[in-house]
Every structure is written in structure tokens, then in C-alpha cells.
Amino acid sequence: MAKIKSVYICQQCGYESPKWLGKCPSCSSWNTFNEELKNNDKAISALKVNSIVQNNSPKTITEIQSGEKERYDTGINELNRVLGGGLVKGSLTLISGDPGIGKSTLLLQTANNISLKYGKVLYVSGEESEEQIKIRGDRLGVNSSDLFIVSETNLEAISVYIEQLNPKFVIIDSIQTIFKDNISSAPGSVSQVKECSNTIMRMCKKSNVPFFLVAHVTKQGELAGPRVLEHMVDxxxxxxxxxxxxxxxxxxxxxxxxxxxxxxxxxMEQEGLIEVFDPSKIFLEDTSFNQEGSVVIGIMEGTRPILVEIQALVTETNAPMPRRTAVGIDNQRLSLILAVLEKKLKLPFYNKDVYVNVVGGFSIDGTAADLGLALALLSSAKSRNFKLEKTLIVGEVGLTGEIRPISSTERLVKEAEKLGFRNVIIPERNKEKVKTDSINVIGVGHLKEVISKIF
Structure with missing residues (x-):
């Protein structure tokens, strides 16, 4: 008979301990250990290994066929874009987000599109009944006869449904609700999530069927469950x-x-998620150009150029520690730009509160927004507007005050040209690569040079 022993497992990182601990030694989380039963039968484990070795053997790299995997068109161009051109056969995709953000809506629309074009699709829900999904489907206009819905949380039963139906695409909503009978812990625990995900991954690769897994997030916005889940999926x-x-x-x-x-x-509309093909227009929809502390900057998100507005507010304060608040911009990047402005332009910020916001709730990574952020802070601090109208500003600011070049400047200038901008300020070393006659391109090499041209 298999020997059963009890272990305590951290629900955050999966660390195992023979006894309960208040603080996890691995991830330093408090009160995250739950007791779980663990099978320690080495004979069973050896039997499984022998079975795997018989069904699989190492091959030389010359024996393995290569080539681009076939993709499904999801019928949603924005989803195809983030997937790299479509849904790859035999791929395991994890999608997460805050409750009510639209995960199930997007997947139901995708399931309908794929079933209409390629064949049977199975949507497994562990959180809603078939009737609830039908209500949402009616609102979204989902009416494919090849879209099958089942409300189930037992992974063994789900495996039987997949084998009987032989679908082209499978959605499991959500992985935290799925469980296996041979694991004693509750659904959503580290052991259940790891084992269920492992089993689903093997089904996915063996059958060459793409799977979508929905995952919950924590209050901090991070993926709930063990981090190994992210490493396991494609x-x-x-x-x-x-x-x-x-x-x-x-x-x-x-x-x-x-x-x-x-x-x-x-x-998000009443009829579901609608694609936005020109996000720059959306983020600049209510922008009042040439306002104090307001600057339009250009960034690249993958292959897509996006123009967004940065607003800065600089006010005097008597507090010993002035506030530094940034929404959509990294706080450390803001501190760096403030330090450069104080050192190179002799502009004091030690007695001023600074507030920065990226309009539209967009988050900016990278350094392409440095110059725009610096000029927005200068405009608000000096209470002066730009003398140039409808201006796009792009560039990285170095610690010495120089304006450093960035990549894909040509595409950002073309996007500004399409949206009717009249001027664009870019690094001097990028100017020679930009060729246009319909927009005024200004190259700059240092912060002091920018001030003389824009104020």
C-alpha cells in the first residue's frame, strides 16, 4: 500500500515544509502554508517513468522536422496581433486579468469565430452554468452550432469530453476551479493548479489542439497561484x-x-469587445493641444506606433518632503528626469510637488518618453506654453542632459503626419533617417537646445 504523508505547501510559491511555518523561507509570504497529503510510493513513480521511456526516445536534431507551426485565424485582428499572427496549433495560452475586465467575453467571441471557420470548439466553464454562458452568448451574437459548452470542474471528466468530441480548440475557464480526484487539496491550491496544468499541457501537445486557460489575479494584480504556471505555458x-x-x-x-x-x-460595448485599429486617435481624442504642462509623445508597442499625451503639474509646497506622484510613468524614471533638470538647467524642484499622468490609463515603458516628460515638467514649472503648435516630442534624456537617439523614429513621424501634426522634435542623430516634406522635423542634441526652440 502506498505510504501517505502530510506536508505543508506555500500557496504562493509552492515551497514544501514538513511542518507549518508562519513565514515562507522562499518567498517571505506570511500565513500561506496549507496542509496537503502527498503520495510517496516510489514504485508507482518508477512504473510511470518506464512507461514514458518506452513511448519516447531521444532523437538527433537532424531527425526532427522543423518549420513554422500552422496557425488558426481567431477572427479578431487585435488578438491575432498579440499572439504573433494567430493561434498556433498545439499551443497552451494563459490569459489573466482583473474580474469583469472581459476575459470570458473575448474568449467566447474567439470560440464562436474559430468554430464557424474550422469546426468544433469546446468551452469548459468551472464558474458559470451553461445557461449563464448562453445568456452572454445571445448578447454577443454567438450562434455557432459547432460551439459546445459544458460546466465541469473534474479534469478526468473534461478529458473524456475532449476525447469524445475531438475539438479543434479548447477553452478552460478557469484553471483555479479545476481539480483532480487523486490530489487531496482543494481546487485552486498550488498542488491542484500545478498538476492540472501539467495534465492539460500533455493533452495539448499530444493532440496538437490549442488550449486557452483563464487564470485569476491577486489583489496586487499578479497571477494567482504558483509561478511555475507561467513557465509551463507557451x-x-x-x-x-x-x-x-x-x-x-x-x-x-x-x-x-x-x-x-x-x-x-x-x-467594451454592449455587443462585446470591439477592436480599436487606431489607438492613437483614441488616446488623443480629447487632447487640447498647446496647453501648459501637456505634451504629446510617441512610443512603440511592438510593431505599432502609438501617440499619447503626458500631463505634468508642478506646484510649490511647504512640506519638508515634496510629493512625487506618477500614473503611467515609472517613479524612478521621473526622479531621474527631475535630477537632470535640477543639475543641468538649474531649475529647483526640492520645494515643489510633482504630479505626472499619462492620459487614457496607458502605461509607458522604456525611455522614448523622457524628452516629452522633461518638457511637460518644464512647461508646468515655468507656466509657459510651447510656441510651436501640434508638436510631437520623442527622445531619450541622458544623465548629462544630452538627447539620445531611439529606434523606429521614422514610423512615429509617419504616425504624427497621419494625425495632422505640424512639428516633431526628435534626437539629432535620428533626423537624417527621417524623410518627409509635410511635417517640420526639428533635431536636438541637448536639453538646453530644446528650450530655445520650443519656448
Whole structure:
């Protein structure tokens, strides 16, 4: 008979301990240990290994066939973009986001599109009944006869359904609700999530059927469950945005079949998620150009140029520690730009509160927004508007005050030209690569040079 022993497992990182601990030695989380039963029968384990070895053997690299995997068209261009051109056969994709952000809505629309074009699709829900999904489907216009819905949480039963139906695409919503009978812990625990995900991955690769897994997030916005879940899957997608806002951003966090810097933009409407093909217009929709402390900057998200507005507010304060608040901009990057302005332009910020906001709830990574952020802070601190109208500002600011070049400047200038901008300020070393007659291109090499040209 198999020997059963009890272990305590951290629900955050999966660390195992023979006794309960208040603080996890691995991830330093408090009160995360739960008791679980563990099978320690080495004979069974050896039997499984022998079975695997008989069904598989190492091959030389010359024997293995290569080539681009076949992809399914999801019928949603923004989703195809973040997936790297479509849904790869035999891929395991994890999608997460805050409750009510639109994960189930997007997947139901995708399931309908794929079933209409390629054949049977199975949607497994562990959180809603078939009737609830039908109500949402009616609202979204989902009417495919090849879209099958089942409400089930037992993974063994789900495996039987997949074997009987032989679908082209499978969605499991969500992985935290699925369980296996041979594991004593509750659904959503580290052991259940790891084992269920492992089993699903083997089904996915063996049958060459793409799977989508929905995952919950914690209060801190991080993926709930063990981190090994992210390493196990091929692609990780994350929905950004607020439930009270109409726009959603789908961002690629990991992708074995494409780039990880692409985003897809959606608008939540009564009939579901609607694609936004020109996000720059959305983010600049209510922009009042040439306002004090307001600057339009250009950034690249994967292959897509996006123009967004940065607003800065600089006010005097008597507090011993002035406030530094940034929304959509890294706080450390803001501190760096303030230090450069104080050192190189002799502009004091030690007695001023600084507030920075990226309009539209967009988050900016990278250094392409440095120059725009610096000029927005200068405009607010000096209470002066720009003398140039409808100006796009792009460039990285170095610690010595020099304006350093960035990549893909030509595409950002073309996007500004398409949206009717009249002027664009870019690094001097990028100017020679930009060729246009319809927009005034100004090259700058230092912060002091920018001030003389724009104020």
C-alpha cells in the first residue's frame, strides 16, 4: 500500500515544509502554508517513468522536422496581433486579468469565430452554468452550432469530453476551479493548479489542439497561484484596464511563437469587445493641444506606433518632503528626469510637488518618453506654453542632459503626419533617417537646445 504523508505547501510559491511555518523561507509570504497529503510510493513513480521511456526516445536534431507551426485565424485582428499572427496549433495560452475586465467575453467571441471557420470548439466553464454562458452568448451574437459548452470542474471528466468530441480548440475557464480526484487539496491550491496544468499541457501537445486557460489575479494584480504556471505555458496574455473604463489593453507577457511587446486595444460595448485599429486617435481624442504642462509623445508597442499625451503639474509646497506622484510613468524614471533638470538647467524642484499622468490609463515603458516628460515638467514649472503648435516630442534624456537617439523614429513621424501634426522634435542623430516634406522635423542634441526652440 502506498505510504501517505502530510506536508505543508506555500500557496504562493509552492515551497514544501514538513511542518507549518508562519513565514515562507522562499518567498517571505506570511500565513500561506496549507496542509496537503502527498503520495510517496516510489514504485508507482518508477512504473510511470518506464512507461514514458518506452513511448519516447531521444532523437538527433537532424531527425526532427522543423518549420513554422500552422496557425488558426481567431477572427479578431487585435488578438491575432498579440499572439504573433494567430493561434498556433498545439499551443497552451494563459490569459489573466482583473474580474469583469472581459476575459470570458473575448474568449467566447474567439470560440464562436474559430468554430464557424474550422469546426468544433469546446468551452469548459468551472464558474458559470451553461445557461449563464448562453445568456452572454445571445448578447454577443454567438450562434455557432459547432460551439459546445459544458460546466465541469473534474479534469478526468473534461478529458473524456475532449476525447469524445475531438475539438479543434479548447477553452478552460478557469484553471483555479479545476481539480483532480487523486490530489487531496482543494481546487485552486498550488498542488491542484500545478498538476492540472501539467495534465492539460500533455493533452495539448499530444493532440496538437490549442488550449486557452483563464487564470485569476491577486489583489496586487499578479497571477494567482504558483509561478511555475507561467513557465509551463507557451503564451501569457494579460488584460489591462479598469472595469469602469471603456477601453481595454491586451498585452503579451510571454510568447514562444512571437514578440512579447505587442498590444491589442479593445473597446467594451454592449455587443462585446470591439477592436480599436487606431489607438492613437483614441488616446488623443480629447487632447487640447498647446496647453501648459501637456505634451504629446510617441512610443512603440511592438510593431505599432502609438501617440499619447503626458500631463505634468508642478506646484510649490511647504512640506519638508515634496510629493512625487506618477500614473503611467515609472517613479524612478521621473526622479531621474527631475535630477537632470535640477543639475543641468538649474531649475529647483526640492520645494515643489510633482504630479505626472499619462492620459487614457496607458502605461509607458522604456525611455522614448523622457524628452516629452522633461518638457511637460518644464512647461508646468515655468507656466509657459510651447510656441510651436501640434508638436510631437520623442527622445531619450541622458544623465548629462544630452538627447539620445531611439529606434523606429521614422514610423512615429509617419504616425504624427497621419494625425495632422505640424512639428516633431526628435534626437539629432535620428533626423537624417527621417524623410518627409509635410511635417517640420526639428533635431536636438541637448536639453538646453530644446528650450530655445520650443519656448
Amino acid at each position: 503564451t501569457v496574455l494579460y488584460f489591462e484596464g479598469e472595469r469602469t473604463e471603456e477601453y481595454r489593453i491586451l498585452r503579451t507577457m510571454k510568447n514562444r511563437f512571437g514578440t512579447t511587446s505587442e498590444i491589442g486595444v479593445f473597446e
